[in-house]
Amino acid sequence: MSWTDERVELLKRMWNEGQSASQIAKELGGVTRNAVIGKVHRLGLSNRVGAAPSKAAKPEAAPAAEPEPAPAPVQETKVETPEVASEKPEARAAAPAPTPARKPIIPAGQPLPPQPSANEISPEALASVREVEKSARKIGLMELTERTCKWPVGDPATEDFWFCGLAVQPGKPYCEAHVGVAFQPMSSRRDRRR
DNA sequence: CCCTGATTCGC
């Protein structure tokens, strides 16, 4: 596989969307996440648009004894993206969640995770979910992947419904915080019923 | 162990 214009464009788009290198690699196919990361760097778009908590990388290398003559003027003032350039008019149809108006009736089957009743969750855990819900990505059903927290929030019958969407705990359907409230020991749940 | 991005360096 080679980096064709289309592939590079998809890479750029996904990277700017905050997708992980491995996800992008999976989407592209034929490349590993290393390839994606390598390309990202070569394209000079390592630091993503918004926030980049980056913990720096390798402070390695010998700070001293450097035969290097010039300090090498680091020129990287061009960080802002002029514009996402022109989009293919055809590929313009990314309606997130149309939500066919408010419908007081619940659509179809209920493959949704069990919504724990508030009165059988420990107060601490409850506070925890509330906390997480504030930082949740609030993704729609369509954005769910194998590694996004599938914790539902809100009423599916309303537009005020979304999924947590944070990174799941490997092997689990939920993020760390939601795994915590979803898998509570029987002991703590007993005696809590009203 | 699962994952993340960053860097190096032979190709």
Place this chain on the structure above:
DNA sequence: GCGAATCAGG
């Protein structure tokens, strides 16, 4: 330019 191997960290 490319990306596997490796590193550093969550």
